Each structure stands twice: as structure tokens, then as C-alpha cells.
Amino acid sequence: MSKQGVYKISGNTQPKIGETVTYTIDEWYPATPKEKRNPALVTWQLFKKVGGKFIPTNIKKKGVSSFTFQNNAYQNTYRIEAYLHKPEGKAPMALEVQPQPGDVPRINGIQLKYANNTPGNVFNFTEKLIAEAQCTGLEGKYLKFTLWEDDSKNSGHNARNLQVDSKPGKVINGVAKSEFTLTSALMKKAIQGETDVKQLEFYVTVEYYENKKHASENVNINTPKEIYPPAKPQPKPGLPTSQPKAPGSPAAQKGQSQKEKNGLIETTTEAIAGIASVVGKKIHDWAEAKGTVKKDQKPAPPPPSEKSPTVVQNAPEQQLHKEGKCFCNRKITGEELKEMVIAMRKATFDEAGENFYKWNNDNLFTGGHEQFTIKTYEKFAEVLNKTFENYEINTCIRKIHFLGQCYHETGSFIKSVEGKKTQKYWYDPYRGRGFIHLTLKGNYQKFKDNSGYDVVNTPTLVSTNIEIAAMSSGWYWKYNDIGNINPFADKDSIFDTSRLVNKPNATSPSSINGYNQRVNAINALKIVFKYPYTCISLGKKEVTNEETPCPSDLKNCICFDKFTVENGFIKHSRVVKNQVNTIENGLFKDPITSIQKIILHRTAGGTTEACINAFKNGRKNKKGGIDHYGTHFIVGKDGIITQTANLSKITWHCAGWNSKSVGIEVVGFAIDKNGKPTLGLKGQNPVSGWENLTEVQAKSVACLVKALLNYYNLDKSKIDCHEHLAPKEAGEGQIVYNAIKDYL
Template structure:
């Protein structure tokens, strides 16, 4: 026992114990009251105060639950002494402390495993439309993860024979945590895997049997880390739909067969394998085909595409029909879409159509595992006449006429309008209100101003000649264009607005301002949201003007309005034309070439002939490609022109305006943890690096970062690119001049950035020059190889993730030092989440080569600078960084935060260089170890 607290240092969980403070030494003055506090030791070694309300008195009781089993606690007692004289304040002094580790007299085990059909009259009977419940009743295993497996029992009599049933385990596993009652529980929906389970059950029979009989018998096993095991002893009998011997033993009647196309309706096309189309016996419906918005017949589409139906008929004008789209199966067909009543207006009638959403596609999947239709499906059309007394008919072409639908796994698809827990709606298939557009503009621009023109040098501004500068008209035009050009989902609107706001300065201008660019001096200069621009009068001569209409003519033909060619300024002066032209470029004009082509070879076959609007459905995946298609690639940076602004707009809109992850947090995930090296960052301060057996193509040089909040919910924060570099360190003393013999020299003329010149030498050393951090003049820094390699990642800028339980926000200002060690970045994410600030501004970490001018202690991305917050929040941020392993801090001494109001956990700077920013890092190593887990 340490200190002077009397009580059990190893209390049994679930038992109440008394603890008493025994004051030591002579008492002088007035005796005070005692307050008891309890601290819990975190995995990173830091003690956390978990006292909700201090207990008071010389003697108190504590009872530890099973959640505290094996955890180290510290008990502290403080004496609150009143002042000796009236008016003197009370004092608080530590009176005693001790360390506790709760234990258990129970042996951890799975005591009982059960499987049952909850709510059924007989809990041991079920059919394949039911959801079974599996439970593991455990002892001394609170919060441990239990894994369940479902088995079909072929052993005779009671009990289970592992040898007989060795091939009868379902491939899917189910996991759950043991709750405070000692029970881990999972639902097992039989319907989702019916095909697989029935096949498994009927494949292996009990010896001597010819079939499985009226029931399939199922049981479950439960394990913890493959060590502690248990199995349910009572089977659940699931009615065997394949049993032909009678129904007297089946617990429930089998469900009715799913609907199928009517036998006498026309269908277009019919099934595969040479089946012929089924024509209309009355000859009224001649043909039906799938088309797109341009009228082109479709043979192959992807989830997220819009399709329409073209119906060829005779003697049907003013009559009504209904069409049904079916997914073709060799055995039975699945209905995926049914229209309302449609009035035929002409012998060739095009319907308004529908979007093949993820939900529609999933109607054609019988089982998510093992179903051949889970990735590709074939659709045909049934036409049902509503006005004729003759029977409805089906039309089919043949197997070649089936439309193939692909589920592109990385595409978000088109979602239904989503709501969060507070009832807020996303912007899928929903109009903007005027207040929404104002909020969007203010978020990107800082002010609620539009069509103010482009700012020029000298404080002048090029005017914007748009006719109506109201938010109301802009809002109406945007909503109209979204509907007309099928820019329907949050992710499509995010992409579209990110690009258009870069092109227009967030609705500041509607046409190209006259400049040295030849396009700006042309009759058909850039106009509208996405800069509709003509083509050169001589395409081979790059010095000629863009005075041929080109896309202007294409747009005029599309709208059947040749005034656009005669009076091109209408695209810049009229709000409707300005917005509509941008949406036309987005959804109709700009497309990827058709495969085979070098561009498709580079980006993937799924991009072939896709419009920008269709590429947007893939989420983050094709942001760079969309930007290149719109405005080309910069020869110097090798990235899209205006890339940083386009990317910033996209990230801000996605996280700050559309709140994408709040409504669509399960969609648009280009790679899961099985495909990519993934960091898992936990709210308790632990970090793990998970390495899959195989990394998905395209993700070999990327890391995924996932944060787990205190409620154990996962948040996929970002995917970052990484590079391997030579480790560097600062060489002392600083050079007084640039050594000769350098092999390369680069200059940086970026406003606000300290580093201006960098010189590289054949031995790998680097000399950088520029302004000091917060001073005047010019300084030099030399960095040399320190031996070995290291990996650094490029930090997304801005890094914004905001949900109910996780706020992770970081933006760089006046810096190009945007690289950090891969482990350090993971820990920084944890610290940002722990602090939970809505804005953190950084002055930078390290350069791409691992150097860090003008700093000397950021090498290899081990540290980062952030702007100060309030004193309280700065201390909170320091504490957050300490929790996640950062152990070296510098704060300025010539600032208002200097001693005696300094920060705990910092080394004072000693000079003015840190008066404007806090330095936090772990230059030698992080104080927490990152566990690497290989699959």
C-alpha cells in the first residue's frame, strides 16, 4: 500500500469495497473536508480523470464493474482546508494516493451458445424468410469480440459431429461484442444467403439418406480469438423448400413465388440462348428498346446511368401502356422497375425514363455472395397495354438485344434522398433554396457577393455584364439545369460546382477577361459557367484567334437556337444561358473517348465514353481526370490547370456544404481495408497499421486513414499519397553562402512562402535560402543525408471531415511544406479528432524532399506548426498531441502566452520565432508504438 489510503488494491469486480484516508503527521490549523478522485491509465500511459462527481468524507465506497477488469486505476484524495482567518481562501492539498487493479475470481469462458427464431411460436422452427438470433453467454469477457459461424447439421441424433459436418460451415461470419450482461448477440438473416445455404445443405447428406427431408438443421459456434469456443446444442429446423415429400412437417407455409412477366405480354428483348422475341399478337406494339437522352440505343450501361424506353407502335396514339423492366435469369426473372401509366403520343414514343440506382440494381440480386448477377445483369422490357381488351404482350429481340447493366463497384450510384438523425435532408434530387446558394458562395468566397467581376491589379475590377445579378435568378437557373441535365446527386453537384466555381471565381464573372491569352481576344471567347470557347481559325497555327464557333455551334444546334452563334455574348449576359451552357458541357459535350484509346487505357475501361457527369458518380476517384478534361494539364506541374483551387473547392463543398459523409458515409469508397494499407486510429490513443495480403491496383502508393471514435464508429478520413525519400537532417552551422557545384537549382516565387531557392548537390545534400520564419533578411539552411530511407505522405489540403462524433479540420496557409511522416500523420489525425476544433491553420510540416526551410526540426515530416488558439484551447491541443505520441513542443516567449501563463508540456522557445505559431512534433520517435498487423 502506498500513501495513506486503507483499502483493497485488487478489488474483485462486482464487489463493493470501503476505502479510508488516514491523515499522517501532525495536524496544524483547521481540519478540512476530503474529496476523492479516480484516474484511469490509458494505453498510451497517460492518466485520465474519470471522476464524474468527487466522493466526500474520510471513508467512501467504490465498486468496479467488469469493464474495469485488469485496468490500472489511481485513487487520489485531496484535503480541502478552510482559511485560518476570515476572508482567506480555502486550499486543496493532496492527502494520499494509491494504485488499484480490479481482478476477477471468474475464469473467462463462453458459458452457453444458443440459436433461436425470436418471436416465433416455436423458437426452434423457421424458414428461409426468417432472421435467426445467435447468442453467446459469457463469463468475465465484457467488451470482447465474439465470432459466430452458422453450420448445417448432418450428424444423426443429438449433438454435432465435426468430422461429418466439416464441409457444412457457412462462409459468412458474424461478430458482436459482449455487453455488460455478458451476452454477445447477432442477427443471422437467412434470406440474404438462401441460395448458398440451400445448396450447402442439400449437397452433403446424412449417410443412407436420399435427400435432406422436410427440414435443414442449423446450429452455431462461437469463438473468441480462436481459443475460447462454444456451440449451440439445440438445432433450429429450417423448412426445406426443395423437399417434395409433403408439407406436414414444415413449420410455416412457403412464400408465394415471386412475380414473373405475364405469359402473353410483348417483351423486348427476351432471354438469352437464342430465344426469340415475343411479339404482340395484335400487332399494336412493334418494338421497345432502351435509349439514352440523345436517342442513342443502349446495349450496355452502368449503375447511375439514366435510361429511357422508345416504344414503336401503331394504332396506339392516345392509348395507355405500362412498361416493366425485368432482370433476366435462366430460371426466373426479377422485376427491377415498373412505370406508371403512360399515354402514347406518337407511333414512336420516348418515355421520360429512370435512373438505374444502386437500389434498382440490387433488386436483381438474389444473394450478395455467390450470385452471378451481383456484378452484371441483363435487362429486358415488358409492355402492358392498359386500354385494349386484348391481352398484354411481351416483346423481345433476342439475346443480342439484352441491355447489360454493370455494377461499377467504385461508383456511388444514384442514391435516394437521405436523412440524418435530426431529419436534415441531403441534396440528392432536391432543389437549392436561395439561402443554400448564399451559404455555398459565402463558404467558398467569404462574402455573399456574386457577379461582381474579376479583380485586377491596382485595385480595379473588370465588370461582369450579366443581366440579372440576383441570388433568386441564379438559384432558379441552377435548379433548372440540374434537372434538365441529370445532375441529380450530391456527389455530381459537388463536382460540378467545384469546377464551375474555379472557372468563374465562384460566380464572380461570366466570361473570359481580356488578357494575353488569344482565346480572350476572340469573337467566341470563353463564356458561361464552364467557359464555352470557340476554336482557332487555323488549327495548326497556334497564334490565330478562336474565331470559329466550334462548340458554340454545337450548343446552338443542341438548343435549336442559332442566335447563340450570331450573338455569342448572350451566353455571358443571360443567366439562363450562362448556367445552361455549363451544364451542357458537363453532361453532353465533354466526354472520354471510346475504347480503345490511350486515355481509356490510362484511366480504365469504366471511363470509356463517360461524360463528366457520369465520371462524377465515382466520387473522389476521377477528380483529376474531370479537371484535365475541362481545362487541360499544366506542362510544368504535370497537374490540371487550376488544380489546387479545383481540389480545394471540391473538398470544401463535399465536407462543409453537402456534408457528404453525414448522409452517404457508406457510399463512394474507392478502396476498402482489404485493398489498401490502412491506418486505424482509435480515440483511446492507440494506432494500428493494417497491411492486406494484396493491394488493389492503383493503391500501391496510397494509405487510407480511418478514425474510430469513442463510440467505436469508424470514420474514413482520407486517402493520402506516399513517397519514399532519403532521410535528411540539418547540418550545423548554417552556411554563410551557397556552395558551388550544385547540380540543380529551383526558385519559388510564391507569395507568403519563406523558401525562395533550393540547390541540390550530387552527394544528396540540399541548401535552401529565403526569409526567416518571422523576421527579415535572408538566411541559409543546409540539409544532408542521415542514412536510410523513410516514407512521408502528402497531407490533403484542406483536410476536412465533420460528423456528429468526429471533427478533423486542417488547412495550410502560406506554405508548401505539406508532407509528414506516415505514422506522424496518423497521430496528427488522432490529435485533431481529440481536440475537435472546427479550424486548425498550419504553417507547414516538411517539403517533399524531407527538408523544412526555414525550420530545422521538421525534417522528414516529424513536426508541424499550427496557429495559436485561445490559451485554453492551445493547451487542449497540446494535450491532444501528447495523447497521440507527440513529445516535443515549442511556444514563443515574447507573446501574451509566455510565462507565468505558459503551457504545460512545452519547451519555451527562447526567441520570437514561435510567437506566431506553436511547434509540435516527435523528431526522434513518437512516444506511442504503432502496431503493424499483416493479413
């Protein structure tokens, strides 16, 4: 049969770092049918040259031919290939690409936009402002965006009162963005005594500073984020009056920004002659945009959706399989899979005590009233390998647990559907199907939304199409409502992978269906895999990526250090212990697996001490008694993290979620419409907003959240806000999340 598919591609073989390059299809094999000559059907894959050979990376996209090489990619040689069926590994359907270093890192400009992503410079006080900076050579770096009032008409105004808000923005695809809510500017004016503000002029300044050599000692002297003006500051000798420029940087050519001219200087502390001194941070580049907020300006309509090209970092290559080693990052063959199935069947037994191999030998999917049309080991291995690749089931232990769970779910790889045709279930037609039984309409709907396969109207697709059966099982393994199962496989916890597949709220093995069979199957696979003796992934320590630095710029931080927990309390220099026994109410069923969410709160108080006292004193209930509410952690305006409760014990902080979550109280006042503190109690003004977090506070909260997500094996989707889960004042936790999200 004549070859079909892409014959020749073209494009820039020496792209600059940071520039998006699009590659094109020039020719097709002559035998390629017209209906297949569709660029949307073509897979574009990136390979990286390692040890003289091109190794596949994790970048493989269908229909997307744009690539952006980033960071240190110029240090490597790549191959880009386009194909319909499989790569051929040669020209002219592949191009060898050598990225070139980009220009000097710089901020090319900044643009103000409405929430609908259209440019503008006149806003309403109720609107969200988007500041967008275009950059070169800064991919993955964090820029600082500052919203501040242009107070040129009042030259006597304190520079510290000019700043409204400050946020980080990460450069992605050459663009960094930050969002500001303009009501905070109105509140600040109200606090200064201006109650009828019709118009306000402002600047947004974006800055990039040199890498900090003293990151752990950074302080913010002149740019506090509190919404309340501080007490009149006492003069401090030696404070910098201008922003130092990094030698040879774009900033050195630009002179002073309006922000700098108005006395808003970014500082840090350095040891000079053995004395800690406040000095200005060295700025590498900056850009500014001016805008106006008007009371009577009509708000812009909501935003449309967007699409992005593929971005190529210094792409991590997939590890090559070394013969005789292990199954990490390589495909399983049909023969190897047969050996695994036979081993599991010989290790598991029916009620009569006979092993499953006696009755089924090595036959696949011979039972059930809904069956696959293709049942060969080659096809079975093919769909499993795709699932492993797409859902990060890429190490020996992850594959062992996944296959062991699938084995039991399918009755030893005999049935792809739950029960008999004559049996009726209350959840029909959405009975269990696939390798890990997809069950209930909600899960069928979510898988449809994710995959595009209409399994809601045709649920039998999951039990009759082996590719969809495999895909749905990988989808559930990584994206089920409880969370990614891979981290529990990494810990080799058969109990946890079993309960998450069969019964998430199980507290003991006896409540999990077929638990002993699952254990035996997994242990049998370990023998076939020669695990752990030959596994190349064991002992590897994850290194913190530059893409996710410590939010607080510390070398030693709980957000990437492995901290210890002794008697329920974190032992780390970043966490202060101040136990409040009265808020501890019983034990979690399991101190790790019980936790499903990290919940963000505000204290409606001004200090950590006031919050702790409130925890201790409690609150009167309707019966005249005292209820003690509280969270495991408090983060003060100074960024200090205080742990107040044992991590193995439940606290009352969010109705309905106390036994399944850890809470973080973030110090800050609730405010009324005039920007003044209020609790919203009888005789007080109602709560209309919340005090902004200080910068150091936001960074500390982000560090703590990252640490807890790692400790509990949760992803970022498990961060939630108090008001989203229980009746509370609107925005209480959301303002915290908005302040930390760019650091996560």
C-alpha cells in the first residue's frame, strides 16, 4: 500500500527565543486521499536531541503548528515533525531546528484593557482593569504591576498614599497580565475624606527587577498594600530617593518612571559593612500607562474566550527505556501485557478457591452482554499506552496500581460492563463501564465534556469501544471529583488507590469491594515489573522549577521544602506554633486522606493576636453556651504564619466541610461602603468589602497553600473560599484567592 500523510513541511529552522513560529505543510504523499489532506488532522510533535538521538518530548498537538521556544531552549537541538499516523523520523516531513538566543530581556510596552479584553483608558469605578505587558526574553519571570493615583494636583500628598494596589504577573507566551478592581481606588479616596469622587487619574507601572541576591531578606518600605493610610511616618535616615538601574539594562536608558518621580521606590535590605541597610532594588526595565476612572463611565461588556499557540520551554524529554531495566516512560508490548494478565489471574481466586487463570487462561474480554469488537493484546496494549501518556501514568508504580485496579474492576479483564443484561440498577443506563467502571450520569457527562464523545446519549460506547474505555479510565484516574490518584500510587498506597476507585469515603479495607483481590493483583504485577529493584524513578528528587518559584523569594521555604510534622504541628522556621486547644474538636478519620480542600477565610480583625483571642474566647450560641470556632492557621499582615491547631484534629471553620478540610484565616478588616472597618453587627454599617492583603502577607499565604497542597496530595482546584461553601459575606475568601493566585 502506498504511503499516505504529510510528505514535506517548511518553516524557520533558527527561531529566536520568545518568538512564535508557525510551520506549514508543503506537500502530501500522492496517495493521500483528499479528505485526509486536512491540517486539522495532522499531529505536530517535538523531539529533542539527547546523546546523538532525537527523543520525543511531551509536546504533541493535533492541528496546532505554532511553536514558541523559551528560556534555555537555544542550548538544545530539536526536530519538528508532522504526520497523520506515526512519525518517520527523517526529512522532508521533519525539520531540524536550532533555536537562537533572544534579545536583551525587556518590557516592550504596557496596555490597559477592559474586562472584555479590548483596549481602553477610561473606566468606571465598578470595573475590573486588566494591565497587559508585552515582553521579550522574560518568559516565566514575574513582573510587578502597581496601580497608583496620579496626584500631580496635590504635590503635598504623601507618596505612600498614592499607591492603590500592587500585584505580580507571570510572563506567559511573551505577555504578563494583572487585574485590578477599581473599587479599591474609590475606597482609598473615601478613607482620605473624599466622599464624592467623580474622577480619578491613575497610572499602572510594570517593572522587572534584577535577580535578588538577598531574596530572603526582602522588605517593602514604601509600598504597603493596606487600604488604610498608615500613621504619619517618622523620618528614616538614609532611605533611597531614586530607583537604582541595573547596568546596561533597558531601564538605564529610559530614565525615571512617573512612579519613581512620585517617590514610590522599591527597596530591599542588604548587609553593608555588617549592618542591615535599606537600599533600592535594581530595576532592569519598566513601562507605564495612564488612565482615568469616571463615576459616570459606562462599564464594558463581558470578555470573549481565547486560544493560544503551543509554547516550547526547554522541553523535558521522555526517558528512553533501557533493555532489562523498567517500565517507566516507555510502552508496554502486547506480549508483556499478556504476561501481566496471566500473573494477576494466577494470583487471584474466585469464591470456590480456584484462580482465575484456570477458567480464563489468557483470553481477553470474553464475558458481559456488551463487548469490544477488537480484543487482541496488541490493541489492548496500544490503548493502554495512549492512556498512560495522556494521563501521566508514566512510572512503574503508577502503571502497577492503575492496571491492578482495572483488573479487578473488569472481573480480571473479562467484562467491560457491570452486571448482567437482566439485572436492573437505579442508575441505569449509566451503569459501570470501561476499565475503571465509569458510573452515574454525572461522570458520564463530565467525561463527555472532556473528551467530546457523546457517552451520555450512547453510554455503551464506553463498553464497546476499547479506545473510549481506556480513555475514560485514564480520565477518571486523574480528574475524578476527589482528586488525582497518581500521587497515592506514588506512595504505593493500595488502600488509597482502591478506595478512590471503589469507595472514596471508605475508612477501612473491609468496606472496599474486592480489596484482597486488588492487593493480590498489584503485588503480582510488582513481581512482573521487578519493582522496586529495577525502577529508575525511585530515589529521584523533584527539583523546584523556575516556573514555580517560592512566592516569598526564600531559599528555604515550606512551599518546596519537605517539612516534618511532629504531634500534629509543622516544624519549620516559617511556622510559629500557638496552640489554641479550645478550637480542636475531635480527630480526622485519616489525618491525610480526609482532607479534600484548603479553605480561605478573612478574620474581620486587624491583628493575629486579636484573631487568636477571638478563637480562645469563642462566641455565644442560642442556648447561652460558648462555641469555639477557628482554623488551623492564621497569616498576619506581617506575613508570619501561625499554626493554632493540631493537623490531626478537626476545627469548626466551615459548616459541612470541617471534617474534610483545613482552614486558613488571613488577617484583615471587613469594611463598609466608606472603606471603614465594620463587623456588620447591629448598630454598625453592613460589610461591603474587605481590606486588601499586604504584599508580604499574600506571598506567605501562597507559600502556605502550596505547602499544604503538596502535603495532602491535592491540586490547585482544591483551594476554595469560605463563602463558596457556606453562608458568609461575599468576597471574604475570594479577595484572598485573587491576591495569591498569580503566585501559585
